[in-house]
Amino acid sequence: MKLTILGGGGFRVPLVYRALLGDRAEGRVTHVTLHDVDTARLGVITRVLAEQAAGAADAPVVAATPDLDEALRGADFVFSAIRVGGLAGRAADERVALAQGVLGQETVGAGGVAYGLRTVPVAVAIAHRVAELAPDAWVINFTNPAGLVTEAMSRVLGDRVVGICDSPVGLGRRVARALDVADPAGAEVDYVGLNHLGWLRGLRVAGRDELPRLLADTEALGSFEEGRLFGAEWLRSLGAVPNEYLHYYYFNREAVRAYQGAGPTRGAFLRDQQAGFYAAGARPGASALAAWRRTLADREATYMAASREAAGAGGRDRAEPESGGYEKVALALMRAVARDERTTLVLNVRNRTTLPVLDADAVIEVPCSVDAGGPRPVPVDPLPYHAVGLVTAVKAVEREVLAAADSGSRATAVKAFALHPLVDSVSVARRLLDAYTGVHPGLAYLAKH
Numbered sequence: 001m002k003l004t005i006l007g008g009g010g011f012r013v014p015l016v017y018r019a020l021l022g023d024r025a026e027g028r029v030t031h032v033t034l035h036d037v038d039t040a041r042l043g044v045i046t047r048v049l050a051e052q053a054a055g056a057a058d059a060p061v062v063a064a065t066p067d068l069d070e071a072l073r074g075a076d077f078v079f080s081a082i083r084v085g086g087l088a089g090r091a092a093d094e095r096v097a098l099a100q101g102v103l104g105q106e107t108v109g110a111g112g113v114a115y116g117l118r119t120v121p122v123a124v125a126i127a128h129r130v131a132e133l134a135p136d137a138w139v140i141n142f143t144n145p146a147g148l149v150t151e152a153m154s155r156v157l158g159d160r161v162v163g164i165c166d167s168p169v170g171l172g173r174r175v176a177r178a179l180d181v182a183d184p185a186g187a188e189v190d191y192v193g194l195n196h197l198g199w200l201r202g203l204r205v206a207g208r209d210e211l212p213r214l215l216a217d218t219e220a221l222g223s224f225e226e227g228r229l230f231g232a233e234w235l236r237s238l239g240a241v242p243n244e245y246l247h248y249y250y251f252n253r254e255a256v257r258a259y260q261g262a263g264p265t266r267g268a269f270l271r272d273q274q275a276g277f278y279a280a281g282a283r284p285g286a287s288a289l290a291a292w293r294r295t296l297a298d299r300e301a302t303y304m305a306a307s308r309e310a311a312g313a314g315g316r317d318r319a320e321p322e323s324g325g326y327e328k329v330a331l332a333l334m335r336a337v338a339r340d341e342r343t344t345l346v347l348n349v350r351n352r353t354t355l356p357v358l359d360a361d362a363v364i365e366v367p368c369s370v371d372a373g374g375p376r377p378v379p380v381d382p383l384p385y386h387a388v389g390l391v392t393a394v395k396a397v398e399r400e401v402l403a404a405a406d407s408g409s410r411a412t413a414v415k416a417f418a419l420h421p422l423v424d425s426v427s428v429a430r431r432l433l434d435a436y437t438g439v440h441p442g443l444a445y446l447a448k449h
Contacts, residue, residue: 001029001338004071004134006126007081007143008034008064009041011274011299013047014292015327016079021056023331026341034064035071035105035428042066042287044281052104069124072133077334079144080126080153084119085442087274090267096435100428106267106401107196109422109430110249113401116145117413118442120152120405126258127156138337138374140330141166141348147195148398150348151363152405159374162333163348163363165195167243168328172346174224175203175241179210188367191346192355192380192387195365196245197394199238199387215239238386249390252422267304333370340372347375354380357388362395393421408445 003020005013013034020029032049036042042064051345053059065071072078083090093111097104104111123143130139139161141150149162168191176184190202190209202209214220215236221227226241230250235241248255259265264272277295281288329345336343344367351362356378358364368375383391400416403409410433417429437443 001027001076002031002074003029003077003079004033004075005079006035009038009045010081013045017049017052019327019331020060029060032060032062033071035067035068039066041278044278047281047288048292061166068129069133072129075134075137076141078130078137079330080139084122085440087267087271089269089440091265092439094265094267096138096274100432103422104247105248108245109420110417112145113416113420114436116148116401117404118440119149123149124150127153131156140333142326147348147365148401149395152402154350159350162375164326164329167330168346169325171200171243175200178220178224179214181205192366194391195348196243197390198243198365199240201240267399322395336370337372342371344369349375349377352377357392358395410446413446
C-alpha cells in the first residue's frame, strides 16, 4: 500500500513514519512518497526517516519528489499536511492581528481566517489533482484550519477526504487518566463541535458516564491541563470539558494580553526553532534524528504556553507525550478503511444529519464509526444553546472564507473577518485584510475585487 505525504518536508512527518514502523500487519503501508516544494527540507526529513528505519525489518520504502503529480500517482492514501506561506506566514498572521488588538492564533480568530484565505485555493487545487490522478485514494487532511480545509476539499472529493486532529484524542486520554480509568482506549467519548471548537460532554466506561464524577472532584479537575486552564467552577457551569482552544473564546482578553506580552509569538518561535533544526539536520555527519528529537521535546514543552500562563495553569504535563498523537489517529483510520477493521474515531467529516443546526455538507468534528466504507458520524445529542451560538457563528465565518476563495471578493473576505466572534469591529476587519494582503503575496487575488 502506498502513502503519499503532502508537506513531506514538514517537521512532524517522522511521527507518522515512526507509527508506520510499528505496523507489521498484512496490508500495511510499504511505500511512502514525500512531496514538498522545499527540496532542502525534503532532504533533511528523508535523512531523519532513514535513521528511524535503521535496523527495522521491512521498513516502508521512502521516496521524495517536488513534483505533485508524480507523488500522487498510484497513491492509496494521501496525507495532506501542507503549510501555505510557511512558519514565516504564521508569524505574520499573529503579528498583524495583535497589532490590531485581536487574537492572531494559527486557527482561531483573525489568524485562522487569514490562514484559511491563503490555504483554501491551494488545497482545492490539490483536491482536483487527486481526483484526476488518484481517484480511488482517501485523503487524510491535517492541514490547518483542518475543518475548513477539509470542507473545501470535500466539495471536490466528497466523503473521500477526512480531517484529523490530535486535540480530541488527547483530551479524552487526559480525562480518562484523571478518572483513573484502567483502559482509556476502551472508554466511549461523547465529543462534538467543529475543529478546535468542541466539547467533551461525557466519558462512558462499561456503559456508565463518568464525567459527572470528575466534575464533582476539584482535586481531580486540577490534575490535568484543561482542568487547570478553564478552572473547576467554569467546567461545572458548562457541564463539559472544552477543547483547549476554547480558552481563546472564554478568556479572550486574558489570552490577547498574554500574547501581546509574551515576546516572540508561537509562530515566530517555531519559525526560528525549526530553521535551527533544518540547518542542524543538513550538516554532514550530524544525526538528523537526534536533532529532530531535541526539537520535538522543546516544541511540545512550550505548546500553548501563553494561554497556560494567562490561566495560571503551570507548565505542560510532561506525562503527555507528543501532543495527542495525530499520527496514531491517521494510522487507525487507514487500517480501518484498508482492512475493514471497524473502529470509532473522532474525525472531521460532513455533517449529514448529525447536528440539525448545520446543513448536510458542513464539516464537523464528532465520533465516527469507520470501516472499509469510510467514516460515518455516530448519533449525538443536540448542542446546548451556548455551543450552538459559537458553532454556527464560526461555521458562518468558514463559509465566507470559502466564498471569498472562490470569488476573489474583497468584500466577502472582509465579511469573514468581521463575523468572527473574536474580531470586534468591521473597521478592524478592513484593517486586518489590508495588512494581511500587504504581507502575504498569496492573498493578492483578494485585492483585485
